């Protein structure tokens with residue numbers, strides 16, 4: 089196993105360069121055309137079978153996809169920045185998921201490894217002390233920034249694919265690499281899972297840079313406490329009228345939206361576990377002297393398990409409908425994201441802990457940490473487990489310049505070879521079980 093670690097430490101420069109290229113060209117949810125084209129090209133070069141578009145995404149299950157115009161301009165941008173136009177064409181409509189598959193000579197387990205690719209809608213810091221500014225790899229895409237570390241995830245995924253391909257004689261069964269779009273807003277995993285590509289996986293692994301693993305050279309083996317979540321938009325439509333001469337002829341969508349926002353925060357908490365609700369956006373009205381005929385709110389619910397989240401969402405929809413009825417306006421709702429809760433596979437987690445500890449490559453190996461947030465990897469994990477497989481989620485330790493989604497977010501690139509090293513080590517172990 090020592091040679092795996094020697095090889096990954098020797099790749100630091102290559103990993104840093106890849107991560108910085110991705111950091112300079114961030115692409116937010118469903119617009120990862122350049123990133124996915126790079127992934128597909130590299131997987132093919134390494135000898136993987138590459139699947140894209142409808143083969144890996146169920147269009148009906150894609151949530152919160154941007155408009156055709158936005159998608160087109162992002163496709164054009166990707167091509168202008170070097171993406172292969174034929175690959176970009178395969179991703180029309182925002183189907184930016186990519187799967188790489190390699191079958192090995194020896195029969196054995198099917199291993200699934202998942203990496204998310206999207207950036208955030210954040211304007212990156214211009215502070216000269218911010219390392220991407222100081223070292224010249226700040227985002228070149230206005231309003232987009234890799235502020236969560238998914239540039240690191242793609243980098244780790246491709247390097248892991250390279251080392252596994254080099255070791256194909258030591259591997260058994262089959263490995264599947266899932267490169268997922270639109271993790272932010274928990275929108276992308278559902279469509280990939282619904283396509284059925286994860287159904288045959290025996291052992292599934294994913295992970296995240298940073299978060300609760302905030303020390304360099306740390307590994308968290310099992311990350312639990314994923315909250316189930318739903319994201320909902322509600323649009324209220326009333327009737328406008330003159331606010332001075334004929335207010336009685338209007339139907340007030342602004343008040344309905346405001347009423348809904350307040351009522352939603354009064355939904356009863358749930359006795360069986362944690363529940364959350366947040367109305368994060370409200371927009372309404374058109375002018376000071378016009379009785380407002382339009383209103384919208386954007387909200388999310390969360391729950392310690394899927395049942396609790398379902399309760400929160402059901403109550404939320406009831407409150408929204410009732411608020412609309414109160415002001416006699418129409419309302420439509422649209423689910424724009426969501427993820428179930430999920431359990432970890434403990435036996436697999438214990439093996440990860442043992443292997444990571446024995447490797448001697450980490451200063452700190454933590455068996456378990458609770459996330460207390462949502463991550464749509466839970467769709468993958470839940471599906472694998474329902475089909476009798478095992479699934480786990482790790483965290484790759486790094487000090488952070490600022491928190492996730494902050495404009496000054498940055499991580500220590502030394503965490504990249506560590507993540508690759510442990511993934512390759514675990515891949516060899518679980519494929520041969």
Ligand SMILES: [Zn+2]
Pocket residue numbers: 235236272492493
């Ligand atoms: Zn994030």
Ligand SMILES: [Zn+2]
Pocket residue numbers: 236237238271296
């Ligand atoms: Zn993230």
